[in-house]
Amino acid sequence: MEIKEAFLGKKVLIAGGLGFIGSNLAKKLAALGARVSILDALIPEHGGSMFHAADLPSPADLTVADARDEAKLIPLLEGRDYLFHLAGQTSHLDSMRDPWTDLEMNCRTSLAILEAVRKVRGGTKVVFASTRQLYGIPRSLPVRESHPVVPVDINGVHKMAAEWYHGIYHKVYGIPAAIVRLTNTYGPRMRIKDARQTFLGDWIRRLLKNEEILVFGEGSQLRDFTYVDDASDALLLAACREEATGQIFNLGGERAISLRDLADLLVELNGRGSYRIVPFPDELKAIDIGDFYADYSLIRSRLGWVPSVDLREGLRKTLEYFRAHGEHYL
Numbered sequence: 001m002e003i004k005e006a007f008l009g010k011k012v013l014i015a016g017g018l019g020f021i022g023s024n025l026a027k028k029l030a031a032l033g034a035r036v037s038i039l040d041a042l043i044p045e046h047g048g049s050m051f052h053a054a055d056l057p058s059p060a061d062l063t064v065a066d067a068r069d070e071a072k073l074i075p076l077l078e079g080r081d082y083l084f085h086l087a088g089q090t091s092h093l094d095s096m097r098d099p100w101t102d103l104e105m106n107c108r109t110s111l112a113i114l115e116a117v118r119k120v121r122g123g124t125k126v127v128f129a130s131t132r133q134l135y136g137i138p139r140s141l142p143v144r145e146s147h148p149v150v151p152v153d154i155n156g157v158h159k160m161a162a163e164w165y166h167g168i169y170h171k172v173y174g175i176p177a178a179i180v181r182l183t184n185t186y187g188p189r190m191r192i193k194d195a196r197q198t199f200l201g202d203w204i205r206r207l208l209k210n211e212e213i214l215v216f217g218e219g220s221q222l223r224d225f226t227y228v229d230d231a232s233d234a235l236l237l238a239a240c241r242e243e244a245t246g247q248i249f250n251l252g253g254e255r256a257i258s259l260r261d262l263a264d265l266l267v268e269l270n271g272r273g274s275y276r277i278v279p280f281p282d283e284l285k286a287i288d289i290g291d292f293y294a295d296y297s298l299i300r301s302r303l304g305w306v307p308s309v310d311l312r313e314g315l316r317k318t319l320e321y322f323r324a325h326g327e328h329y330l
């Protein structure tokens with residue numbers, strides 16, 4: 001079934017829907033004719049913002065509450081066709097500095113969501129946004145879904161546990177669930193205040209403020225990037241396609257790029273700016289995964305997903321967005 005028809009009139013809940021990816025997804029779903037509701041706790045260290053609520057047709061579609069609060073979550077799940085679970089903590093460094101909060105935000109939130117879905121028994125399909133971080137240091141590139149899972153930080157361990165919770169609730173309770181392992185996702189509405197979401201957010205803020213970009217390491221490290229519209233399409237496909245249920249899919253980018261080339265590209269697109277290559281801070285070096293790029297051939301062959309926005313175009317759109325709306329993010 002085409003994405004276009006699949007969501008017309010469908011009742012959708014997005015946990016974490018005021019955040020970067022969730023709010024982009026909400027906008028897309030509303031345009032597809034879905035009846036979208038959002039649950040978000042607006043956690044200050046995360047990427048959520050009330051500025052992202054502007055597209056919602058009615059204030060009643062937004063519940064500012066924590067997904068760990070069952071009394072708030074259960075009524076929102078009644079009669080839902082789809083639940084997109086985007087409520088989690090992204091920062092690897094924060095997970096090392098404060099593992100308990102990461103445990104709460106990634107594990108307990110996921111369990112609370114799955115327990116609520118189990119209790120409601122409404123057949124809601126759950127799509128969970130996981131991360132490539134759980135692979136750890138790649139043993140071979142590009143990284144396929146069959147690559148061993150050996151996380152190098154607490155965030156990766158907790159996301160791995162969250163994936164396993166989904167697997168167990170699928171197998172034992174028959175909850176239809178699909179998992180998408182995102183790589184670095186970027187685009188309008190990302191958090192640029194700091195590097196909590198990705199280092200790229202930090203680079204974009206520095207460019208906008210005419211500050212030098214700091215490239216850690218030697219600049220030769222490879223990464224892949226997915227534009228947020230492409231990531232949203234993958235989540236939608238994972239939701240509406242029956243064959244995605246019970247599966248795990250990598251996302252990726254149209255190419256891998258070194259950090260130095262990425263910095264050059266950003267400076268070129270911005271029309272000004274500069275960068276400096278500096279040694280990795282110790283805290284980051286200890287949890288660094290080296291080169292990474294994903295093999296996304298599984299989602300391409302099974303669901304027909306391919307990244308459609310190339311890095312140059314995606315970065316251009318991202319910079320344009322933040323030039324227009326930067327005051328809401330800085």
Ligand SMILES: NC(=O)c1ccc[n+]([C@@H]2O[C@H](COP(=O)([O-])OP(=O)(O)OC[C@H]3O[C@@H](n4cnc5c(N)ncnc54)[C@H](O)[C@@H]3O)[C@@H](O)[C@H]2O)c1
Binds near residue numbers: 088
């Ligand atoms: N951005 C990326 O590059 C990336 C990469 C891999 C995985 N992911 C995962 O995708 C998900 C969404 O990422 P994002 O970049 O949009 O992050 P984000 O921080 O912008 O959005 C997450 C939203 O979830 C909300 N939230 C968190 N815990 C909650 C809870 N218990 N109850 C209610 N709301 C809660 C936050 O307030 C925030 O608005 C996260 O789980 C993240 O780990 C993101």
